[in-house]
Amino acid sequence: MAERLTLVDLAVQLDVIGEELAVLARDAQEALIQARALHEQCDTCNSRPGKRCITRNGRATRMFHRPRIVAATATADATHTSDGSE
Ligand SMILES: [Zn+2]
Secondary structure, X not given: XXXXXXXXXXXXXXXXXXXXXXXXXXXXXXXXXXXXXXXXOOOOOOOOOOOOOEOOOOOEOOOOOHHHXXXXXXXXXXHHHHOOOO
């Protein structure tokens, strides 16, 4: 199939690829934050690093409490920016 791409077709395809990469990057960042959150101490439920967050009833939560996510996000961002030019 000798289908010729115009520059517009190419630009559209690059745009699609760019969006897919952006989604992948967001997913990767989210996974990184979740992984790092596990290594943070939780100020909400006092879960120690390596332990899941727990509810007031003592049940493990599916999501980490906000303080851990905030701490993990700060760590991830700090790591990211430290790669930059200084
Ligand atoms: Zn917690």
